[in-house]
Amino acid sequence: MIKIKDVGKTYGNGNIAVEALKQVNLNIEKGEFISIMGPSGSGKSTLMNLIGCLDRVTCGDYHLENVNVATLDDNELASIRNKKIGFVFQSFNLLPRISALKNVELPMIYAGVHYKERKVRGMEAMHRVGLADRMDHKPNEMSGGQKQRVAIARALVNRPAIILADEPTGNLDSVSSEEIMAEFQKLNEEGVTVIIVTHEPDIAEHTKRVITFADGYLTSDRMVEKPIQALDILKQKEKALNASLNGGNKDER
Ligand SMILES: Nc1ncnc2c1ncn2[C@@H]1O[C@H](COP(=O)(O)OP(=O)(O)O)[C@@H](O)[C@H]1O
Ligand SMILES: [Mg+2]
Secondary structure (H helix, E strand, C coil): EEEEEEEEEECHHHHEEEEEEEEEEEEEEECEEEEECCCCCCCCCHHHHHHCCCCCCEEEEEECCEHHHHHCCHHHEEEEHHHHEEECCCCCCCCCCCCHHHHHHHHHHHHHCHHHHHHHHHHHHHHHCCHHHHCCCCCCCCCHHHHHHHHHHHCCCCCCEEEEEEEECCCCCCCHHHHHHHHHHHHCCCCCCEEEEEECCCHHHHCCCEEEEEEEEEEEEEECCCCCCCCHHHHHHHHHHHHHHHHHHHHHH
């Protein structure tokens, strides 16, 4: 699905040129669940931008579903982004003045979906991320975890083949992070290819394959033998919480 061959990406030129990616080779099949790790400045976001057709390679080849992305003009790139790719960001990137549902409907406006169908599909997406009762809330009336679930609903309304998430749990507490990872695991089980950037090793262990970057180079690529299941962790946390609450009651008696 994704074939990256000898890819380099340089920002700027002359003596201010920054080589953000160097000789990167990477193949990703449909249905994979991948995390990308590495220190700040190592090229992770640059890679996500290339994969997501937000930017173009400086050298080498990038094929997305057998299309050489370098041959596409800006309109074709925008169209691929809209149809094939859903984006999720660390800072949610929701519009503050419109409801959660309207935020989720936005990508469908750009895709030219009729407003009645927009509403139906928007509501479906809100249901699936567990926010059926928050449709009319504005982003600033929601918790971080809820905002990120709205962002996921927005990312999936055009039924993309690929979800790209750049540090999606970076601003979230541990329970909300597990909930977000549960959403990604569910999507991946349904066949969506999911690629996330993360700094947190235990978040990476929820995915099936971990790729590490350092200084623009891809330095390691390994499979995760037994990915952590977010729903299991959430159940454990709930049990522990209930136990401590019951314990608290006993003390009072
Ligand atoms: N638009 C840009 N213009 C110039 N340099 C950039 C730009 N975006 C990123 N860089 C540089 O490219 C390198 C890789 O950045 P980035 O891909 O954002 O790293 P990461 O996401 O791993 O923190 C860094 O040195 C960064 O400063
Ligand atoms: Mg980054």
